[in-house]
Amino acid sequence: MEHGMLQARGLCKSYGDNQVLHDLDLDILPGKIYGLIGRNGAGKTTLLSILTAQNTKNAGEVTYNGEDVWENRKALDDICFSRELETTLFSSRNNLKVRHYLRSAAIFYPRWDEEYARRLAEEFRLEPKKRISQLSKGQLSMVTILIALASGAPITILDEPAAGLDVVARERFYQLLLEDYAKTGRTFIVSTHIIEEAASVFENVIILDEGRILENRPTEELLEQFRYVSGREDVVEEACRGLEVLSVSRMGRHANASVRGGAAQLAALDGYDVDVSPMNLQNVFVALCGHGDSQ
Amino acid sequence: MHGSLNDQSLIYLQIAQMLEDDILRGVYREEEQVPSTNELARVYHINPATAAKGINLLVTDGILYKRRGIGMFVAPGAEEAVKAKRRAAFYQDFIKPLVREGKSLGVTGEELLAMTRRAMEEGD
């Protein structure tokens, strides 16, 4: 599916005195599955709502194909932001019926696939007559997923789609996502807490920490830079000399360090009597965003 | 991530290794088609781009080749190519760690060679 790039430059957003996004730059290249990971309160939903022109910004610009997204019909037609649904709407129960909610989605998304939506609703066992306030957590997530997939939008953004699902349902979600991606090649941005399961699905990963983008690169490129180095603490210390040490945990004279470095520097670790093992995405994320909380 | 993939090494490397192992085991013979990137992605719940990277690695090494419009096929002489590739890495991947481990345990050179000979005899 041919479409353009979504770009943000110098994005700032504050709620009152609290600055949520700090001078943020982001490029979303078309045709990839992006994972957006970050702690609670890092600003993921805020960032996504600003990228999709549903929320206002204090500074910076967001463009799609070079044009500002705000009130831009072409951009809004090409973007779907499927949010976490809540059972309450403005502190009263959300009494919209599922059927009506889906019909509303069908009205707004120009590429909506009704047949696909019906099949998914059947598979997810969503009762169309039920009200949103009556849905379980899992079913709420399924509605989010259904809308995102059936929208057919060239840039489809899912905010915590797997949050309410059990592990079997989550596996099915990744499968559906990959199937759709294989068929359409559209751009997906999936924001999630459940990092390790989803890591292999993401081609690129965006790490958001306290309103700043720490990383935006191919998942494998990121993982290649990180290692655990463990052994006797003095040997570990020497071995890690040329590397960036993110954290070290000790048990007596045993030390386990999380390190980051280039290929050559990491290769040099072979010369020392230490155990070197890879870090998965979740480990990398905790190392980068843990801020020594648990230390 | 699904099935036999783990997080001990990069996924695309594991994909390449799996296909190589299958070629050695005779699962895919010369001129036979191997699974497409989409199929691999579907079965293992990984991004198609990752699967493609693994396959491209094997194409670069001359183990697979592409038939336009059809898919990826096992190249002639692939089995030998895989063995040659692994043989070249054998020293780095197996021998050196073996020696290093032996050293840290205080195993002497003669003991190591004796053990190796015994293992070779037992293997028969």
Place this chain on the structure above:
Amino acid sequence: MAKALKYLLVTNWAAIVFLPAAVAVVLLACILTGVPAGADNLFSTYFASMPSLLIIVLFVFGCTLSSSTLHVALSFGCRRKDYFLALQGIVVIYAAVAWAIHLILCRLPALLPWTANFQTMARMLNTTFWLYPLLALGMTFLGCLCGLVFTRSRRVAVLLYALSFGVMIGVTTSLAIAWMGEPNGEIPPAQSPFILAAAAITVGIVILAEVLLGRFIRRYCVK
């Protein structure tokens, strides 16, 4: 704009149908209880106050129209401008339906003919041709505004509700005063100062509501 209008129509068609349906039920009840022959009962009161009741109903519909639809529409990628324009469309539809009903109700007793003669608010609002639809528009817009403000700040919304009813009472009082100046039961001329005052207030309300609505919608954030 078309998508937004379709969305508003699809989510609120029940309200649009309710108006003539409710009136038809009251009419039926009137006929069954002998109102045309001069009976003075519950239903004759309903019939007489129908036009002003409709205005109040429009206000309530205005509230429910906007309170959830803006949020949902924006989260599905609707442009704010499109929503604002679509809102105009549907409010006009509401007002037009109410106006049509009002015209029919006013002509009905004379047309059929019914012996009873309703010297009530119904005829007050029939004073000048353009006053009723104007009032219908104004109150619906006010309702929309109240509904939207309610999602942000309940306190301000309650104030607005109170203000709206105050306005409505003010306008109808103005009309009543105009009527009292016509002892023969004739329809007061449009030039009567009270009529003009009522009209001016209503036009002011419509303009104010539109401006505030536009501002509110433009600044609304779906967090």
